[in-house]
Amino acid sequence: MHRQNSKMLALLSITMIALAVIMGLPFYYIIVNTLKTQQVAGNSPFGLPSRLFLDNYLSVFRTVPILRSALNTLYITGASVFLMLLIGSMAAYGMITRRTALNRLFGAALLLAFMVPFQSTLIPLYQMLARVHLVDSLNGLVVMYSAGSIFCYFLILGYMRTVPFEIIEAARIDGCGTFGIYWRIVLPLIRPILITVGVFQTMWVWNDFITPTVFLSSPVNKTLVLQVYSAVGQFAINWPAFMTLTVIVLFPVVVFFIAMQKHIVNGLVSGGIKG
Amino acid sequence: MNIDRNVIVGVALPGTVPRMQTLRHWWREAMARQVFLLPIAVVFLALFLIPLGQTLWYSLTDFNGYSRALRFVGIKNYVRAFTDPSMIASLGYTFFYAVSTTIVVTALAIPLAIALNQHFLGRNAVRAVFFFPAIPSIAVLGLVWSFILSPLPSGAVNTVIGLVGLGSVPWLSDPMLARLSTVLVSVWGQTGWHAILYLAYLQSIPSDFYEAAAIDGANARQRFFHLTLPLLAPAVTVSQMLLLTGGLKVFDLPYTLTKGGPGYATTTLSQVIIRRGLGEAKFGEASALAVVFMLLVLAVVVAQFAISRRLERRL
Numbered sequence: 247m248h249r250q251n252s253k254m255l256a257l258l259s260i261t262m263i264a265l266a267v268i269m270g271l272p273f274y275y276i277i278v279n280t281l282k283t284q285q286v287a288g289n290s291p292f293g294l295p296s297r298l299f300l301d302n303y304l305s306v307f308r309t310v311p312i313l314r315s316a317l318n319t320l321y322i323t324g325a326s327v328f329l330m331l332l333i334g335s336m337a338a339y340g341m342i343t344r345r346t347a348l349n350r351l352f353g354a355a356l357l358l359a360f361m362v363p364f365q366s367t368l369i370p371l372y373q374m375l376a377r378v379h380l381v382d383s384l385n386g387l388v389v390m391y392s393a394g395s396i397f398c399y400f401l402i403l404g405y406m407r408t409v410p411f412e413i414i415e416a417a418r419i420d421g422c423g424t425f426g427i428y429w430r431i432v433l434p435l436i437r438p439i440l441i442t443v444g445v446f447q448t449m450w451v452w453n454d455f456i457t458p459t460v461f462l463s464s465p466v467n468k469t470l471v472l473q474v475y476s477a478v479g480q481f482a483i484n485w486p487a488f489m490t491l492t493v494i495v496l497f498p499v500v501v502f503f504i505a506m507q508k509h510i511v512n513g514l515v516s517g518g519i520k521g
Numbered sequence: 522m523n524i525d526r527n528v529i530v531g532v533a534l535p536g537t538v539p540r541m542q543t544l545r546h547w548w549r550e551a552m553a554r555q556v557f558l559l560p561i562a563v564v565f566l567a568l569f570l571i572p573l574g575q576t577l578w579y580s581l582t583d584f585n586g587y588s589r590a591l592r593f594v595g596i597k598n599y600v601r602a603f604t605d606p607s608m609i610a611s612l613g614y615t616f617f618y619a620v621s622t623t624i625v626v627t628a629l630a631i632p633l634a635i636a637l638n639q640h641f642l643g644r645n646a647v648r649a650v651f652f653f654p655a656i657p658s659i660a661v662l663g664l665v666w667s668f669i670l671s672p673l674p675s676g677a678v679n680t681v682i683g684l685v686g687l688g689s690v691p692w693l694s695d696p697m698l699a700r701l702s703t704v705l706v707s708v709w710g711q712t713g714w715h716a717i718l719y720l721a722y723l724q725s726i727p728s729d730f731y732e733a734a735a736i737d738g739a740n741a742r743q744r745f746f747h748l749t750l751p752l753l754a755p756a757v758t759v760s761q762m763l764l765l766t767g768g769l770k771v772f773d774l775p776y777t778l779t780k781g782g783p784g785y786a787t788t789t790l791s792q793v794i795i796r797r798g799l800g801e802a803k804f805g806e807a808s809a810l811a812v813v814f815m816l817l818v819l820a821v822v823v824a825q826f827a828i829s830r831r832l833e834r835r836l
Contacts, residue, residue: 255640255641255642256641258636258639258641259642262641262643262644265647266651269651269654269709269713273653275669275677288675291677291680333560333564336557336558337557337561339554339557341558343554344551344554344555344558349558352565355565355570356565359565359569361818361819362569362573362815363769363814363818364770365794366814366815367568367572367576368795369575369576369794369798369799369804370571370572370573370575370579371572374572389568392568393568395560395561396564396569399561424550425553453657453659453661455659455776455777456773456795471660471661474661475664475777478667485668488664489665489668492661495661499657500656510656511721514717514718
């Protein structure tokens with residue numbers, strides 16, 4: 247029985263590793279071709295380069311304003327996620343400590359809002375941003391992403407229900423104001439969910455394509471994803487250069503994945519359950 | 522501290538002056554907490570309720586975004602939406618995409634999750650590789666795949682097919698193949714993510730369930746259909762809900778892979794709404810599409826929820 251089991255596991259191991267290799271092949275393909283000239287890449291797209299060729303990296307850094315796009319993306323993501331977590335956690339705290347009939351109704355309305363697809367409100371939102379001169383502006387995009395605070399609110403509310411609130415009442419007797427309690431006691435208490443939701447929303451904003459495509463137009467405002475998108479035309483023939491740009495853009499994402507793997511999976515599970 | 526004493530006194534001596542202070546204190550405290558709901562109320566009004574109302578209103582007018590004089594046209598925009606060939610094509614494709622990715626991803630992710638739950642060599646690395654495509658922007662991956670599937674020298678898939686002596690396959694320029702390619706790339710990108718979701722549920726099943734089943738003489742197939750699958754039912758509901766709504770709302774992947782072409786073969790509803798509304802400034806028509814789109818998504822969510830509830834109960 248045991249021997250049969252270990253044989254099965256060995257077979258499974260081989261099958262799964264083979265499948266993983268096939269799944270990962272596109273990433274190998276992207277990376278290996280950044281190290282080749284256009285001609286070598288065309289002749290043997292899967293072969294390893296005979297000598298290290300780094301000109302693609304130099305030329306992409308010279309011709310594409312990657313740093314600028316990276317800073318734009320970083321600003322948009324940082325500001326939006328901060329705002330979403332702030333609004334969402336404030337709302338969850340307010341809702342849990344003040345359960346009036348009106349607030350419950352509002353909670354139900356938020357649930358409905360959560361199901362409205364972005365595409366259905368897109369045109370009026372575009373007009374609204376245009377009226378306040380926030381189209382083609384990084385801050386305008388942050389305003390759009392603050393809509394994500396409703397998602398944060400639901401996840402944080404779910405977590406808060408599991409937190410013992412006697413601590414908060416104790417703090418009230420100790421003379422903490424309502425805001426002081428929120429800032430100094432509630433936020434540290436719900437830190438785990440803030441991290442989970444923060445990671446989840448960071449990935450959404452960082453990777454988003456539809457919102458920046460609609461709302462951003464000038465080259466200086468481009469996010470990293472938009473930069474890759476507009477580079478397709480520029481590098482249509484010189485595709486190793488395109489792959490190089492992709493690798494550069496994917497690098498921070500890989501680092502984030504490795505550092506946050508546990509939280510990403512947590513977010514997937516809790517986001518999936520609530521979503 | 523002063524206020525707290527008033528609270529106590531107020532309770533002890535009803536109808537006295539301190540009670541008034543208690544009431545005022547209670548009111549102030551209540552309002553201080555209500556203030557916490559203010560930001561989300563602003564978000565709700567400005568980013569959901571008002572624009573949604575505007576979309577509903579525009580859908581009944583001939584508003585074009587420029588002229589101030591907008592006329593009420595009734596359901597004309599809705600009629601036009603349903604007779605427009607690009608709209609019908611995109612409706613068909615969006616449904617095809619949503620349904621086929623949901624079926625294929627589910628069919629692959631459940632066995633994958635069960636395999637990834639076994640203690641085989643290299644398990645963690647394999648898990649990471651399968652999960653990884655869900656991490657980068659799907660728009661970027663779509664662009665990469667547009668190179669991989671192209672007939673030009675960058676098209677690795679056609680290079681491999683050429684080595685076997687077959688001709689180049691028009692992955693992205695033949696309508697049917699283009700539709701298929703978008704689904705394939707989507708499946709490649711999402712299966713690992715959903716497998717990890719299932720895995721999280723699998724890991725919460727106590728192993729003595731399986732031991733008990735084995736003692737009772739249940740074989741592997743029986744264990745799967747009578748133990749694993751019913752216990753995975755909630756995960757199936759969640760995963761399919763995400764796949765279906767995500768599929769209906771999809772924009773990035775077909776757009777970056779095929780630009781919606783050839784013709785309207787892979788044009789999504791989202792793409793039509795954006796093009797009609799912001800590209801051609803036909804706000805009325807685009808809003809009618811947006812309303813139909815929203816009702817469609819809501820209907821699917823409700824139907825899916827009802828069906829899976831019933832199935833879960835039967836299992």
